[in-house]
Every structure is written in C-alpha cells, then in structure tokens.
Amino acid sequence: MEVGPRDGLQIESRTLTTDEKVRLIDALVAAGVREVEVGSFVNPKAVPAMADTEDVIKRLEPREGVTYRALWLNPKGLERAIAVGRVRLVGRLTCTASETFVKRNTNRSIDRTFAEMPEWITRYKEAGIKVNGMGMMAAFGCNFEGDIPQEKVIGLIERGMSVLADHGCKLEHQDLADTMGWANPRQIRRLVGAIHERWPDLTLKLHLHDTRGTAMANALAAMELGVCNFDAAIGGLGGCPFAGHKGAAGNVCTEDLVYMCEEMGIDTGIDLDALVGAAKLAEELVGHPLPGKVMKGGTLSRFRHH
Amino acid sequence: MEVGPRDGLQIESRTLTTDEKVRLIDALVAAGVREVEVGSFVNPKAVPAMADTEDVIKRLEPREGVTYRALWLNPKGLERAIAVGRVRLVGRLTCTASETFVKRNTNRSIDRTFAEMPEWITRYKEAGIKVNGMGMMAAFGCNFEGDIPQEKVIGLIERGMSVLADHGCKLEHQDLADTMGWANPRQIRRLVGAIHERWPDLTLKLHLHDTRGTAMANALAAMELGVCNFDAAIGGLGGCPFAGHKGAAGNVCTEDLVYMCEEMGIDTGIDLDALVGAAKLAEELVGHPLPGKVMKGGTLSRFRHH
Numbered sequence: 346m347e348v349g350p351r352d353g354l355q356i357e358s359r360t361l362t363t364d365e366k367v368r369l370i371d372a373l374v375a376a377g378v379r380e381v382e383v384g385s386f387v388n389p390k391a392v393p394a395m396a397d398t399e400d401v402i403k404r405l406e407p408r409e410g411v412t413y414r415a416l417w418l419n420p421k422g423l424e425r426a427i428a429v430g431r432v433r434l435v436g437r438l439t440c441t442a443s444e445t446f447v448k449r450n451t452n453r454s455i456d457r458t459f460a461e462m463p464e465w466i467t468r469y470k471e472a473g474i475k476v477n478g479m480g481m482m483a484a485f486g487c488n489f490e491g492d493i494p495q496e497k498v499i500g501l502i503e504r505g506m507s508v509l510a511d512h513g514c515k516l517e518h519q520d521l522a523d524t525m526g527w528a529n530p531r532q533i534r535r536l537v538g539a540i541h542e543r544w545p546d547l548t549l550k551l552h553l554h555d556t557r558g559t560a561m562a563n564a565l566a567a568m569e570l571g572v573c574n575f576d577a578a579i580g581g582l583g584g585c586p587f588a589g590h591k592g593a594a595g596n597v598c599t600e601d602l603v604y605m606c607e608e609m610g611i612d613t614g615i616d617l618d619a620l621v622g623a624a625k626l627a628e629e630l631v632g633h634p635l636p637g638k639v640m641k642g643g644t645l646s647r648f649r650h651h
Numbered sequence: 652m653e654v655g656p657r658d659g660l661q662i663e664s665r666t667l668t669t670d671e672k673v674r675l676i677d678a679l680v681a682a683g684v685r686e687v688e689v690g691s692f693v694n695p696k697a698v699p700a701m702a703d704t705e706d707v708i709k710r711l712e713p714r715e716g717v718t719y720r721a722l723w724l725n726p727k728g729l730e731r732a733i734a735v736g737r738v739r740l741v742g743r744l745t746c747t748a749s750e751t752f753v754k755r756n757t758n759r760s761i762d763r764t765f766a767e768m769p770e771w772i773t774r775y776k777e778a779g780i781k782v783n784g785m786g787m788m789a790a791f792g793c794n795f796e797g798d799i800p801q802e803k804v805i806g807l808i809e810r811g812m813s814v815l816a817d818h819g820c821k822l823e824h825q826d827l828a829d830t831m832g833w834a835n836p837r838q839i840r841r842l843v844g845a846i847h848e849r850w851p852d853l854t855l856k857l858h859l860h861d862t863r864g865t866a867m868a869n870a871l872a873a874m875e876l877g878v879c880n881f882d883a884a885i886g887g888l889g890g891c892p893f894a895g896h897k898g899a900a901g902n903v904c905t906e907d908l909v910y911m912c913e914e915m916g917i918d919t920g921i922d923l924d925a926l927v928g929a930a931k932l933a934e935e936l937v938g939h940p941l942p943g944k945v946m947k948g949g950t951l952s953r954f955r956h957h
Binding site for chain 2: 486487488489490491492526527529530531532555556557558559561562564565566594598601604605608609610636637638639641642643644645648649
C-alpha cells in the first residue's frame with residue numbers, strides 16, 4: 346500500500362493543493378500501484394495538510410482493481426469516511442506496543458486502547474464493515490520506552506484476537522509498524538517467524554521506516570519469510586512527527602522496494618520507470634529532495650534495452 | 652575496510668586539507684575501525700584531492716591492530732607506496748568484468764588487463780610483497796554494458812587463479828565491487844553461493860554501492876552466506892565518478908552497516924556513537940549533507956541507558 350499521500354504529506358511544511366494531491370495519486374495509480382492511502386479524516390486543526398481529504402477523494406476516478414484507503418482515528422473520522430464513500434472501509438482495530446508512546450500520542454493507556462475496542466467493533470458492525478484486522482504501532486522499539494520485547498507483541502496480538510473472538514470476529518490481518526525505525530533484520534525474522542509458527546493463517550503486513558538505514562534489509566528479511574504486504578511511500582516521503590527526532594528518514598521508499606523486488610524476479614505489476622516519474626513529481630510538489638535512491642541513480646531499463 | 656578517506660573524498664568538490672584528512676582518519680580509528688584506506692598514489696593532476704597522500708600517511712600514528720591501506724594503479728604509484736611506508740602493501744591484482752567500462756576507465760581491454768598481470772606479479776615479488784588477491788570492478792552490472800552474467804565473473808576469477816598459479820601464487824582473497832550499484836540480494840546470493848561451492852577456501856570481500864538503495868540488503872544477503880569482509884564509507888561518502896550518473900548515492904554507509912550488525916548481535920568491535928561522531932565530522936568537512944541514516948536518526952544507546 347502506497348502511504349505517501351497520507352503518511353508522507355502530513356508532515357511536509359508545504360501543504361499540497363487538492364489538485365496536486367490528485368495528480369500525485371493519479372501518477373501512482375497510472376504506474377500500477379493498486380492500493381493507495383489517499384488521506385486521513387482527522388481534525389483539520391491538528392493536521393491541516395489533510396483538511397481536504399474529502400475533496401481529494403471526490404476527485405479520484407474509481408478504477409477497476411484499485412483500492413483507495415484513508416485513515417481515521419475516532420468515530421467522527423469514520424463517519425466522514427462513510428459519508429464520502431469511494432474509500433474501502435476496513436474494520437481494523439489499532440493498538441500501540443509502547444505504553445509511553447501511546448500516552449503521548451493518544452492520551453490513552455494500552456489497557457484503555459483495548460477497553461475501547463468493543464465500541465469500535467460495534468461501530469463497524471453497525472456500518473456493515475467486517476472487523477478482521479489490527480494494527481500495532483511501535484512494535485519493534487520506541488524512542489520513549491526503549492526495546493519492545495517480542496513476547497509483548499505476541500501478547501498484544503493474543504489480546505486483540507481474544508477481544509475480536511468475544512464479539513464473533515476473527516483476526517485475519519495483523520499490521521506491525523516500525524514507527525520509529527528500530528527494527529533490524531534478525532528481529533524481523535524472529536518476530537515474523539514466531540507469529541507464523543503460532544498463527545500460520547494470520548496475514549502480516551509491515552510498515553517500515555528507514556530511520557536508521559535498515560528498511561530495505563528489513564523488507565528483504567520479511568519477504569524471505571513469505572511476508573508480501575508492505576506499506577511504502579513514494580520517494581521515501583514521511584517520518585514520524587511524534588518520534589522526537591527531526592531530519593530522520595521516512596518510510597521505506599516505494600520505488601526502491603519495487604526496484605529490489607523486480608531485480609530479484611518478484612513481479613510487482615508496477616511500471617518502475619513510471620513510478621520513478623511519480624517520485625520525481627512528489628519531489629517537485631514538496632519542494633525539497635526526497636531520500637529515494639532509484640530516482641537519483643536511475644533504473645536499469647535504459648541500460649538493458651539498447 | 653573504511654574507504655571514505657579515499658573512495659569518498661576523491662570525488663568531493665571541496666578538497667580537504669591534510670590536517671582535516673588526518674582528523675577524520677583519527678576519528679575513525681578512535682571509534683574502533685581497524686582498517687582504513689587513507690589515500691591513493693595516483694596522478695595528482697588526474698585526482699588532485701589525493702595529491703597529499705604521502706603527507707597524510709606521514710602524519711598518521713602507527714597503532715597496534717590498525718592497518719592503513721592505500722590504492723595504486725600503476726608502477727609509479729606502487730613505488731610511492733613503498734617509499735612512504737606505513738601502509739600495508741597488498742599484492743592484489745585488479746580486473747574489470749565489463750569490457751566497455753575497463754576501456755573507458757583505463758584504456759585497456761580485459762585481455763590486456765590479464766596480459767599485464769605477470770608483470771605486476773613480478774613487480775610485487777621483487778618488492779617482497781605476497782601476491783594472493785584479486786579485485787574485480789563492475790562485477791554485478793555496468794551502466795555501459797548492461798548485465799554481467801555470473802559465468803563471466805566465475806570465468807574471470809578462474810583466469811586470475813590460473814595466472815597466479817603459473818607464477819607460483821595462489822588466489823586467497825577475491826574482492827567483488829558493485830561499482831555502479833547494480834547488485835540485488837538474489838544476485839549476491841547466487842554469485843556468492845556459486846563461488847563458495849566452487850572454491851570453499853576463497854575469502855570474499857564485497858564493495859557495495861547504494862546507487863539504487865539496495866546496499867544494506869545486499870550486505871545482509873552476503874552476511875547470511877558468511878561473507879564478513881566489506882568496504883564501507885563513513886556517512887555514505889562516495890559514488891563513482893566514471894559511472895555516468897550524477898547525484899547517485901555512494902558506498903554503503905559504514906555507520907549504518909555497523910548499526911545493523913550490532914543490532915543483529917554481530918560484534919564489530921566498533922563504538923557506534925563514536926563512529927557517528929566521525930560521520931558528523933565527515934559531513935562538516937565536505938560541507939554538504941551525507942546520505943548516512945543513523946547519523947540523522949540517532950543510535951539507540953541513549954534510549955536504552957536511561
């Protein structure tokens with residue numbers, strides 16, 4: 346899932362116009378990206394860059410095989426998502442593996458997060474949305490709390506499963522976010538391996554940040570264990586505004602990840618040269634250099650076709 | 652081996668003073684780096700940034716367990732290295748896997764490179780230098796020639812072995828350089844695996860470039876197959892001046908690689924925080940941001956010790 350238009354743009358000092366956002370999303374879809382997080386239904390005072398999410402969504406062409414996604418964090422946000430339509434409504438609960446971070450970020454404890462889940466499940470059910478996913482932030486470590494033990498992550502997944510089961514639902518999709526870029530390939534392998542061993546049918550998705558240069562190696566380690574769902578941001582947009590360090594790198598870069606996959610013989614269905622075009626557009630729109638490498642080094646197609 | 656002071660600084664628009672180079676090398680060694688390529692004995696008109704290599708070397712303190720290395724490309728360069736002393740004199744032959752690139756870069760064919768090897772072997776022997784290594788540039792692909800088939804790399808290693816054997820020497824160290832950043836983890840695994848299978852006693856070293864964002868993943872793939880020798884450049888300095896693309900990323904970044912190793916439980920013997928200090932010094936000295944990530948995202952030690 347391409348998260349640049351949401352996770353990336355929300356921290357940029359320059360707010361893109363609705364037109365510009367639509368151009369970027371269209372370029373991504375034209376390159377073959379089939380799932381894009383196009384905005385978030387959050388308080389426009391808190392995140393002004395996302396204030397036009399409804400307008401962006403209304404401007405997007407529905408396209409066969411393409412899923413638009415959006416983020417919401419409270420009931421009002423979900424209502425807005427339902428009202429605007431066109432985005433896939435996913436019944437995904439969220440939690441955070443760091444007590445300190447969840448308090449700073451959402452003013453709630455981990456216990457409180459889980460205590461609120463039944464209300465969310467009811468809310469989703471009332472809207473006819475299947476509830477079968479959970480996201481976990483800071484699953485690999487936290488700048489405010491330090492290392493996150495693997496047993497804690499496993500325990501929180503168990504807890505989410507149990508809440509879902511109590512309400513007749515089943516956890517099928519678990520997303521793990523390396524929100525502050527702590528993960529290393531060995532840790533990825535141990536955690537993914539432990540989850541696969543315990544719950545072989547649970548589909549994992551990773552949200553990786555390149556804060557300390559390991560995002561591509563982490564993605565490789567996860568792919569070697571069969572993980573094939575990743576969030577990524579065009580040009581490497583993004584970073585965590587709440588992580589307490591400025592200037593750090595953002596999300597794993599979409600076109601670099603696609604490049605690595607294609608070079609390894611993994612068909613992504615994406616036109617890499619067109620995707621690099623989208624990365625250059627993103628760079629032009631935000632008005633500063635982005636960390637992506639392939640957009641500077643160039644793809645290999647021009648060296649192979651002559 | 653840290654190659655920043657040579658491979659990195661040679662392409663910088665600002666030439667560091669001898670004092671500055673010595674400060675940088677001292678900072679690297681103080682952080683625990685035990686092998687540093689400190690300069691090159693090449694034509695000062697062609698590479699003005701390396702004109703003071705003798706002066707740099709004379710200023711370096713000999714330190715127990717620390718090896719200083721330098722590069723030479725012709726007999727005159729070797730003479731200078733022998734004359735100045737203090738650098739380890741390594742009998743390493745060089746070749747290039749791309750016919751087009753070796754012609755552009757050295758005005759020689761691959762055949763001519765191999766034809767000149769006996770003279771080099773004699774020259775090294777006369778100087779009392781053991782000849783047991785070969786370096787290969789563009790071993791993973793070439794901007795001027797395209798893909799480099801694995802069989803070609805294997806064939807060139809065979810050819811080097813045969814030349815060495817004809818002169819009573821044995822190839823013990825093979826360096827493979829991804830000069831233009833074409834390698835991907837799958838290719839690394841196939842090539843390294845094939846070499847290990849054929850010549851289990853041959854020690855490999857990789858010189859990786861992050862031109863297309865895969866350097867860390869490539870290093871991981873190689874380490875998984877037991878490769879434990881890498882060139883790397885502090886801050887991610889470097890890039891190939893002859894590769895035909897500007898603005899592309901340089902060598903795999905030393906402190907990012909050390910960070911990944913240490914986080915995975917691989918003891919490097921290096922003080923990462925001190926190494927990040929050296930990276931910040933490098934950035935200050937060259938006068939522009941370097942691509943290294945850990946120097947911006949920060950190490951994890953401060954989050955763990957409180």
